[in-house]
Amino acid sequence: MALIVQKYGGTSVGSPERIKAVARRVAKWRRAGHDVVLAVSAMSGETNRLLGLAKEIQAQPDPRELDVIAATGEQVTIGLASMALMALGVKARSYTGAQVRVVTDSAFTKARILSIDEQRLRADLAAGIVPVVAGFQGIDEAGNITTLGRGGSDTTGVALAAALGADECQIFTDVDGVYTTDPRIEPDARRLRTVTFEEMLEMASLGSKVLQIRSVEFAGKYRVRLRVLSSLTDPDIPIEVEAQSGTLITFEEDDNMEQAIISGIAFSRDEAKLTVMGVPDRPGIAYAILGPVGDANIDVDMIIQNASVEGLTDFSFTVPRNDYARALGILESVKQHIGARAIVGDNKICKVSMVGVGMRSHVGIASSMFRCLAEEGINIQMISTSEIKISVVVDEKYMELAVRVLHKAFDLDQTPA
């Protein structure tokens, strides 16, 4: 008999009917003899409603008080979910972050979990009770209510699994797993039965929205076995089917991995490119350009500096698209200071990335990728690589085409042997 942490997101608990479905699913696992700890989000729409109220009062809401307000969303869900379990004859008891003692730092609205006191949860489990824990929230050492920031309920689920040494953390969501790419763009996209933490981290950072990146880091750090699966299936599907469903995020050294070289293709249209042309190639120039951009709280992603010609070089980088205008303004204002010839930019670009741990042991992946794109007449504007990822920047009009061509070329629609 296993100890399972099940986390349900906002859509999965978005109405009393959905909460009742969650309870049926949990009851099924309990009947099979498993110990279950539940972590839940606020009902979908609730966090935005609360944030809207706060903004009617203060345009820039005080972070401490915003967390006091936001934390009520999950508090309502834990009460409702506990009631729904009791209505099915399952013993249950709700816990706020403060009641568990999910201790965090004091960075309101984006706190990090420092420790979890699992004593009460263990006592409940021993008594046959399902503890229902509010995701997304904690308490700091001084007793202030904190929240982990958007998506933080995933992190709560993983942290509970780590603290309890759970056999698996199941993240129930409105998709049924991690796909080789977005099925809305490539209908032949295939659900991955397993994916490694490294791959998942790359995909999350590249814009794949299935799991919040911090929760994946947390799971990797504490070696929590993590599964993403659907809350939209019939809650009464056989447990042996559900236990194998979705996508397992795991450690390649632990598991019989699929033998694919490439696991998935991620993409993002949320990109813009800036190039500082004709800057003197001297020490400190990168900082002179990127320092003011960072000071303005603009995230810089890919950075490329070409080899210099006659002491001058071109320096390019990408930023989130809605920071494009601001970044352009900053560069114009530092242009003279750094002695650049011109600033040019493009916000009609996209990033397409291939991710796979198999790249480590296979050469020639990058050149295959570039050849595929060239055969379709897609010009590559920037390239960036890591050990398990190759990203290219191309004109955004080619995004779907690039994804489909690569998906086909690397046989992602085929189940690996």
Next chain:
Amino acid sequence: MALIVQKYGGTSVGSPERIKAVARRVAKWRRAGHDVVLAVSAMSGETNRLLGLAKEIQAQPDPRELDVIAATGEQVTIGLASMALMALGVKARSYTGAQVRVVTDSAFTKARILSIDEQRLRADLAAGIVPVVAGFQGIDEAGNITTLGRGGSDTTGVALAAALGADECQIFTDVDGVYTTDPRIEPDARRLRTVTFEEMLEMASLGSKVLQIRSVEFAGKYRVRLRVLSSLTDPDIPIEVEAQSGTLITFEEDDNMEQAIISGIAFSRDEAKLTVMGVPDRPGIAYAILGPVGDANIDVDMIIQNASVEGLTDFSFTVPRNDYARALGILESVKQHIGARAIVGDNKICKVSMVGVGMRSHVGIASSMFRCLAEEGINIQMISTSEIKISVVVDEKYMELAVRVLHKAFDLDQTPA
């Protein structure tokens, strides 16, 4: 400079605009150099919304979980009110019941306050911070969230004032004080500048809805100076005007009381009368009749047993009108057991009561009251008296007439000398 606890009810914090008005009022008191502690209710409608959600899950919601859910209503308000104060440059900090440590017993949905730890609140006050405390809620010794039941925010305000030794507890509401009777029935009804705790208790128990009865008891027990006043006035009215507004509920021995004999006339249409006719006048008969009624959780109010004639007596009592049918059914089923001749009832009655500490030192009040009603042809069906109250039951069609006649006869429209 005084220490004031201000409590605002659901209507007074019913929208972001109303919460901003509360903040302006508090800011005014702060500017005048007073220390203020705020206690707030859930935004009007919110508690019912949450209760509705719970009932969609469980027809009879689990009390512990219901309190977890209900407590979020006030938690939202404390955050918003703190933000509204900060937006005006007033330092503020919110506290849930658990954060203050408002310790209660474990009677979920109707808990009683056992103690309040005022240390953090005092530290805030010393630092010029307005603590904003969630009304209606607390925490039991085991760390469970509890609520005090409907109207419990008044009790929180009074309990905070008692714990802090505040100079006054101001209960802001949507009426501007306690009246000699309901102005909707008697347009000449007059606001009382002061009223004693005993009178207030009688009026509250007789159906006057200005203050929750438990909060009045609490204030009386801990000798908290209590003022009921309006949150609908301009928040910027001069502080010396506001400080004298509303109705002060006080101890007659402490204050220069108005010299009226009668302070007010309360009434209730929520009444029904039952009479058990021709029962043997023997020990235990009252219990034989009322025991089963009490077992059915029906509140019995007035009880009258006439002198017996030939060993038989008539036994009458009143119950809330919507328990009438149930009470009648119970009596029919015990009729044979107690050997009664007949059961008769009437649910078209009302209760009219005169309340006043002056009755203690004035004789003949009751006979004046009865003569007034007789002159209007109003038949008195039952009479019940206490030291400071006379209640009569009459046909409900005479209710408004009885209230107006008595209001006039006892000069309640005149300001006492």
